[in-house]
Amino acid sequence: MTRHVSVDGRSGKIEIEGSRLRYEREDGVVVESKFSLEGASVLLNGRSYRVSKGAGKEIWVNGRLFSMEVFDPRDLRPGQGASANQGRQEIAASMPGKVIRVLVAAGDAVEEGQGLVVVEAMKMQNEMKSPKAGRVVEIRARPDATVGAGEILVVVE
Amino acid sequence: MFRKVLVANRGEIAVRVVRALRELGIASVAAYSDADRGSLAVRLADEAAYVGPSPSSESYLRIDRILDAAKRHSADAIHPGYGFLSENAEFAEACGAAGVVFIGPPAEAIRKLGSKTAARQLAIAAGAPVVPGTERALSGWEEARGAADSLGYPVLLKASAGGGGKGMRRVDGESELQSALRDAASEAGRAFGNSEVYVEKLVDEPRHIEIQILGDHHGHLIHLGERECSIQRRHQKVIEECPSPFMTSHPDLREQMGQAALKVARSAGYTNAGTVEFLVDRDAHFYFLEVNTRLQVEHPVTELATGLDLLVWQLKIAAGERLTLRQEEIAWRGSAIECRIYAEDPNHDFMPAPGTIVHLSEPSGPGIRLDSGIFEGWNVPLEYDPLLAKLAAWGPTREAAIRRLDRALSEYVLTGVRHNIAFFREVLADPEFRGGRLSTSFIDRFFRRRKKPEDDPEAEAAAALVLALSSTSSRPAPREVSRWLDSGCEDILR
Numbered sequence: 001m002t003r004h005v006s007v008d009g010r011s012g013k014i015e016i017e018g019s020r021l022r023y024e025r026e027d028g029v030v031v032e033s034k035f036s037l038e039g040a041s042v043l044l045n046g047r048s049y050r051v052s053k054g055a056g057k058e059i060w061v062n063g064r065l066f067s068m069e070v071f072d073p074r075d076l077r078p079g080q081g082a083s084a085n086q087g088r089q090e091i092a093a094s095m096p097g098k099v100i101r102v103l104v105a106a107g108d109a110v111e112e113g114q115g116l117v118v119v120e121a122m123k124m125q126n127e128m129k130s131p132k133a134g135r136v137v138e139i140r141a142r143p144d145a146t147v148g149a150g151e152i153l154v155v156v157e
Numbered sequence: 158m159f160r161k162v163l164v165a166n167r168g169e170i171a172v173r174v175v176r177a178l179r180e181l182g183i184a185s186v187a188a189y190s191d192a193d194r195g196s197l198a199v200r201l202a203d204e205a206a207y208v209g210p211s212p213s214s215e216s217y218l219r220i221d222r223i224l225d226a227a228k229r230h231s232a233d234a235i236h237p238g239y240g241f242l243s244e245n246a247e248f249a250e251a252c253g254a255a256g257v258v259f260i261g262p263p264a265e266a267i268r269k270l271g272s273k274t275a276a277r278q279l280a281i282a283a284g285a286p287v288v289p290g291t292e293r294a295l296s297g298w299e300e301a302r303g304a305a306d307s308l309g310y311p312v313l314l315k316a317s318a319g320g321g322g323k324g325m326r327r328v329d330g331e332s333e334l335q336s337a338l339r340d341a342a343s344e345a346g347r348a349f350g351n352s353e354v355y356v357e358k359l360v361d362e363p364r365h366i367e368i369q370i371l372g373d374h375h376g377h378l379i380h381l382g383e384r385e386c387s388i389q390r391r392h393q394k395v396i397e398e399c400p401s402p403f404m405t406s407h408p409d410l411r412e413q414m415g416q417a418a419l420k421v422a423r424s425a426g427y428t429n430a431g432t433v434e435f436l437v438d439r440d441a442h443f444y445f446l447e448v449n450t451r452l453q454v455e456h457p458v459t460e461l462a463t464g465l466d467l468l469v470w471q472l473k474i475a476a477g478e479r480l481t482l483r484q485e486e487i488a489w490r491g492s493a494i495e496c497r498i499y500a501e502d503p504n505h506d507f508m509p510a511p512g513t514i515v516h517l518s519e520p521s522g523p524g525i526r527l528d529s530g531i532f533e534g535w536n537v538p539l540e541y542d543p544l545l546a547k548l549a550a551w552g553p554t555r556e557a558a559i560r561r562l563d564r565a566l567s568e569y570v571l572t573g574v575r576h577n578i579a580f581f582r583e584v585l586a587d588p589e590f591r592g593g594r595l596s597t598s599f600i601d602r603f604f605r606r607r608k609k610p611e612d613d614p615e616a617e618a619a620a621a622l623v624l625a626l627s628s629t630s631s632r633p634a635p636r637e638v639s640r641w642l643d644s645g646c647e648d649i650l651r
Contacts (some may be wrong), residue, residue, distance in 0.1 A: 003625040007620075021620055030614050049615075061617075062616060063566065064613070066616075
């Protein structure tokens with residue numbers, strides 16, 4: 001079995017054959033080992049790793065956090081991903097919370113870095129800023145609404 | 158002694174109070190809001206009383222609903238924990254009027270010390286040193302500018318009714334003053350329902366050292382020494398210790414600060430547990446900051462170092478018993494350090510990170526104390542402070558306590574929400590921290606010298622292995638691994 005891996009923004013590949021694995025990163029680093037997996041415990045080269053998966057991409061290994069995704073090569077489609085800060089930008093909530101204020105209106109011209117929406121969670125306010133100069137084409141955030149992480153609040157073009 | 162006590166709080170402190178009550182054979186009633194129906198405190202308490210919807214302004218801050226809950230459950234006393242109504246004189250008074258004992262100082266003492274400006278005046282009158290600044294709330298921009306000018310920048314704006322760093326702003330020059338004043342006032346208004354702000358000279362890179370006090374209703378008042386709480390982010394403490402490493406090189410300071418704290422407490426007619434906070438500069442000058450008229454979040458380090466149970470004493474004192482400890486009996490043994498486990502992301506400005514606890518495995522073993530309010534499956538609500546638990550370690554020396562705390566942090570598994578456990582391990586390994594060279598700007602400076610974690614490809618491989626195998630088990634793909642591997646993964650991913 002072969003899977004593509006993305007770890008903290010870097011890509012790699014893991015091959016698993018029976019009880020052996022080979023992990024190779026884009027920078028050429030290779031780990032080869034027999035493995036044993038029992039519950040949350042992984043043994044590699046005689047060393048013990050405690051692995052726990054959290055929400056989203058988070059995975060903890062011995063108290064260290066990795067942001068990791070695994071892709072089946074059969075699922076990867078070419079041509080995804082536009083370059084950053086170009087064209088239409090969807091500004092999403094970075095944490096779950098409540099919309100406190102909407103600072104712009106649809107049709108407004110905005111500067112890069114200008115505050116768009118204020119979201120509050122756990123008594124802390126967070127201002128969502130525009131990633132580019134442009135025009136507000138859509139506002140989905142409503143004052144007092146509860147939003148989830150990743151929920152789109154404003155669209156700037 | 159009381160028969161039944163209402164716990165008018167939530168999270169780990171509600172659990173702490175329930176535990177103390179059970180140890181004394183007193184029945185406990187956990188107050189809960191909608192978001193806290195499933196909380197650990199509700200599970201552990203003998204009884205539970207609904208006090209309203211999730212926003213604290215409609216539940217934990219509602220005097221009428223808390224008193225009604227006490228009445229419905231025939232509680233004869235209320236423990237307010239920290240935060241919420243714990244420093245609300247009106248609440249303390251209302252408890253008295255309703256025939257329920259408020260476990261804390263008299264309303265009059267809270268009133269005298271609750272406003273930072275009033276407390277400052279009281280401290281000056283009592284002879285405790287204070288940081289130069291305005292002694293009353295600023296009337297507006299003109300007065301702020303004048304005051305800041307005469308003190309000299311940098312200055313610090315602070316909320317009169319404040320605590321926990323809310324409504325606090327550092328101002329380095331006049332150009333920043335106006336917006337800082339507006340921000341501080343609006344933050345204070347939101348947090349405390351009082352937007353009054355005052356201004357102080359900023360003491361550069363101070364230590365935050367506070368004195369724990371304890372007094373009964375028979376005129377006996379003692380101090381239990383200091384806690385150093387210099388490690389802060391957003392003016393909120395995250396690591397606290399007793400004794401302060403500064404005391405090693407300044408052996409007389411504890412007694413000097415203790416006596417200053419007692420003067421302030423005495424002149425306010427203080428009883429029960431309280432904390433007098435000071436800033437301490439490099440030359441060991443100390444300045445009165447404020448009094449927290451309640452039990453502190455970080456009380457466990459004092460308990461570990463002195464062997465006393467502050468909560469039990471709070472209950473005994475509130476029930477009218479005598480504080481039978483004499484000042485000269487108080488002894489500090491070894492060293493205790495606590496870190497506050499928050500649902501927040503240290504790599505993104507300590508942004509709060511509410512969510513559901515997916516997996517939890519808590520540390521234990523020699524010298525470890527954990528005051529936790531969470532369990533696997535608990536949904537950390539976004540309505541409240543993101544404190545999850547407090548992990549404290551005791552050791553015969555500061556170095557031993559640090560090693561123990563680090564060992565316990567290494568055992569702590571907590572997934573589903575971002576947290577600061579790994580960050581604490583980095584701080585504990587920092588040579589400045591090890592050397593006890595602390596100040597309230599420690600974390601800012603730490604970030605500037607922080608090293609990237611060492612590359613660990615084998616750990617990545619272990620994680621990739623688990624994820625790769627779990628991705629095959631969660632979908633009907635061709636099977637290439639044995640069944641026991643799948644069940645192992647499902648166990649991890651539950």
